[in-house]
Amino acid sequence: MAHVNGGYADFEGLRERALALRRAGLSLRQIRDELKVYNNDLLNHLVRGEPPPAWTRRPRAKDDLRERARELRLQGWTYDRIQLELGCSKSSISLWVRDLPRPERRDPSEQARIAGRKRWDHELAVRDEERRRTKQASAAEVGDLSERELFLLGVGLYWAEGGKDKPYDRRENVTFVNSDPGMIEVFLRWLDLMGVERDRVRYCVMIHENADVAAAERYWADLVGAERTSFNKTTLKKHNPKTVRKNVGETYRGCLAVKVRRSADLYRRIEGAWYGIVLSARNTDPQNRT
Numbered sequence: 001m002a003h004v005n006g007g008y009a010d011f012e013g014l015r016e017r018a019l020a021l022r023r024a025g026l027s028l029r030q031i032r033d034e035l036k037v038y039n040n041d042l043l044n045h046l047v048r049g050e051p052p053p054a055w056t057r058r059p060r061a062k063d064d065l066r067e068r069a070r071e072l073r074l075q076g077w078t079y080d081r082i083q084l085e086l087g088c089s090k091s092s093i094s095l096w097v098r099d100l101p102r103p104e105r106r107d108p109s110e111q112a113r114i115a116g117r118k119r120w121d122h123e124l125a126v127r128d129e130e131r132r133r134t135k136q137a138s139a140a141e142v143g144d145l146s147e148r149e150l151f152l153l154g155v156g157l158y159w160a161e162g163g164k165d166k167p168y169d170r171r172e173n174v175t176f177v178n179s180d181p182g183m184i185e186v187f188l189r190w191l192d193l194m195g196v197e198r199d200r201v202r203y204c205v206m207i208h209e210n211a212d213v214a215a216a217e218r219y220w221a222d223l224v225g226a227e228r229t230s231f232n233k234t235t236l237k238k239h240n241p242k243t244v245r246k247n248v249g250e251t252y253r254g255c256l257a258v259k260v261r262r263s264a265d266l267y268r269r270i271e272g273a274w275y276g277i278v279l280s281a282r283n284t285d286p287q288n289r290t
Contacts (some may be wrong), residue, residue, distance in 0.1 A: 018046035025053040048099055062088075066096045076103035081114050084121075147193060154190030155273045157183065165267065174263040174270070177206070179255045181223050187258060188224060194269075200261045202232055207254025209236040216253040224256075232259075 014035065021031045028043060037043050065086055072082050079090050086093075145153070161183065163175035176187050191201065203226060207216050213234060221228060235257075260266060 015046045018043075019050050022047045022050045022052070025055070027053070044099070062092070065092075069093050069096045070100065073097040073100050073103070078103065078114070080118070084114060084118050150190060150193055151273075152277065154187065154193070155270055155277065157187055157190070158270050159274045162270070165271070172264040172267045174260040174267050176258045177255050179253070184220075184223065184256055184258065191258075191260065194266060196260055196263075196266065198226070200263075201226075201230065202259045202261065203230055204232040204257040204259065205234040205254055206257060207234065207236065208239055208252075210239045211248070211252055211254065212250075215250075219253050220256045224258075 014037070018031055018035060018037075021034055026034070028047070031047065032038060032043055035046075037046065065088055069082050069086060069088065069092075072085065073093075077085075079093050082088070082093050082097075083090055158174070158176060161176060161178050163171060163173070163177075165172050176184075178184055178187075188201075203220065203224060205213075205217050205220055207213055213236070217228075217231070217234060221231065
């Protein structure tokens, strides 16, 4: 085939022949040999828009990604946006969609937002990993608790989250309420340390009325390892339709109240121990601590 100004003469005629061969089921290599066209760019241009025959396609693990990339490209997505969506390399995307028309040039501000979002996602991943490592290292530093450490910890937890006696309202009984299952577990271990028999402990679930109450009751019963007979009637909080609650979903289980019967003496011990902690903290000189 003669060249004209670096191209092929009668390009349209050549394209018609190439398309006819493509539709007849020939591969690009076979069309190249038939037409004696050895320029790959020109060869691809000649058959543009005509899908390859099925027999030339090899089954690949990325076929689904390829098809999705082509769909997105036809919707006008850029390589950067497709890469962010599918997690593929740009070189693969380019190979998959090179026969498709280029999308219209997008607003530079949109490109900047996509790039910014990609950088932010990376930053969040880095932060999540740092957060995980810090928590893991701190957990390892705690080690085993001595009885004294557990005693002081339990007193502190109770004074922060437990019910307290008031001069105007005498309530010398031990009641601990929390939504954190870890807090509940530690407090129960503390009660064991203080010699409180479990048959003196009663429980009560406190939860919004529009939550999955039955699931919450089962969860707390399994956590504390108690029979339902140890639970008082669940306290339901009325739902205010004007309030937008964030404590919703499967992980919302309300709070659990842990009540110790005949606990006036235990309450007084807790209050006295807390005052002892406060006094000790006042008299501690951080510079002379060993």
